[in-house]
Amino acid sequence: MKQRTQTPAAVYLHIPFCTNKCHYCDFNSYILKGQPVMDYLDALEREMERTASEVPPGEIETIFVGGGTPTVLTPEQMESFLRRVRAYFGNWTANIEFTMEANPGTTDLEKLQAMKEGGVNRISFGVQSFDNVLLERIGRIHNTDDVYRSLENARQAGFTNMSIDLMFGLPGQTIEIMEATLKEALALDLRHYSIYSLKVEENTLFHALYERGDLPLPEEEEEVGMFLHIMKRLNEAGYGQYEISNFAKPGYESRHNSMYWRNQPYYGLGAGAHGYVHGRRHVNIKGVQPYIEGTRKGQPLLDVQEVSLTEAMEDFMMVGLRLLRGVRRADFAGQFDRPLETVFGTAIRSLVHKGLLEETAEGYRLSAQGLLLGNDVFGHFLGAAEAVEA
Structure with missing residues (x-):
């Protein structure tokens, strides 16, 4: 990944x-x-x-x-x-x-x-x-x-x-x-x-x-x-x-x-900040004084989680479909080294059939109706990955 x-x-x-x-x-x-x-x-x-x-x-x-x-x-x-x-x-x-x-x-x-x-x-x-x-x-x-x-x-x-x-x-x-x-x-x-x-x-x-x-x-x-x-x-x-x-x-x-x-990595610094670095998501200690003390001890992090391949692919779909251009097959393959439809074909076909997604030359995007029901669309991709092997 x-x-x-x-x-x-x-x-x-x-x-x-x-x-x-x-x-x-x-x-x-x-x-x-x-x-x-x-x-x-x-x-x-x-x-x-x-x-x-x-x-x-x-x-x-x-x-x-x-x-x-x-x-x-x-x-x-x-x-x-x-x-x-x-x-x-x-x-x-x-x-x-x-x-x-x-x-x-x-x-x-x-x-x-x-x-x-x-x-x-x-x-x-x-x-x-x-x-x-x-x-x-x-x-x-x-x-x-x-x-x-x-x-x-x-x-x-x-x-x-x-x-x-x-x-x-x-x-x-x-x-x-x-x-x-x-x-x-x-x-x-x-x-x-x-x-x-x-x-x-x-x-x-x-x-x-x-x-x-x-x-x-x-x-x-x-x-x-x-x-x-x-x-x-x-x-x-x-x-x-x-x-x-x-x-x-x-x-x-x-x-x-x-x-x-676009599901790209980013540094996140400061009290309560989130970051996504080298396949791990972290959140920092939230309170001002506890954060200050945490940095003195060299440990400002509240939680760190390794993002699994399945989670990363679901995230890609849920954040990427917020963009009006939608998600692109080439970007998905570039990040995960596998075809988009192989992983999410069933969910995509269902959403296209319902008129909430539409196919583009490069991938898929929200339809005019899907734009009004974005959270419903994004929710379809939780637990929807098929045939995933690390």
Whole structure:
């Protein structure tokens, strides 16, 4: 299996601090006040040093800094953090994509300049909506003025490749409210938009409200209507839908996230971070202080699992079919040294028959109907591998 020998060309780094916890968020994040930020950056450096020693990186094609909210770091902390990243993972391709997540209102000009000087060349802003009432309802602390100010600061600092995240299916949201958000978002003429449906996750305020019957979510039919409307509007505006929830101008697709969707290996560093290196998936210790202590002992990992051939092939299908181009026979054969149809022929034929998958010249992709029922399609591949021999 190719992943067991392939050195990752992608790096994910986790900054777990946030100004507050949003009502829908179940990410590994902690409110910033009182947190040992520099101790955490020191710990992250210890993990970087250990990782680079154990699996020496080759050329790095993509870096993604997520959170939390990485942009809660001060300009000095940001400069220190980025200097360390370059020290251990600094062999960059000429056209590296270096993305950092940001929240509007946490990005003044000085900080953005420190990001730019440190190598960041793409920013993903967590906007979620251009409706201030809705923003307050979901626990965001920014408003639309903060969005415009942050984007203007980023342009002034020299950033041209920017993305924003939006959400649909929010409490009290209608297609009309979604359209008003899309109109403002598209007027910005950005390179990339990610638009996700709300998932009510356990251990969130929204989950508690949902359990009590106090979360006025849109009906399923209206949520599907929003998604259809989003796809139509983005397409009309010249954005290619290259993944279920992601739209880009040609050439501006997220190359880092595409590594995940193509089942490629990646380094994962930081509290609660996941990684996929040499055929093993790992997850790090989640808490800030326990992670710091773990790195001091040389053991930041919470769990490591060898990915079996069968699991890797199932993963390939489930993440690869998120891409609108679908999965390619040549990619499958390249990773697993066997034909796609030999392993998943029965599942594929069933899904094609149901009208959820369609055959392409190179492989298979979701049909228009399959796009609306993606999770059902992906579930078909769990336990569906046939005739597998290591």
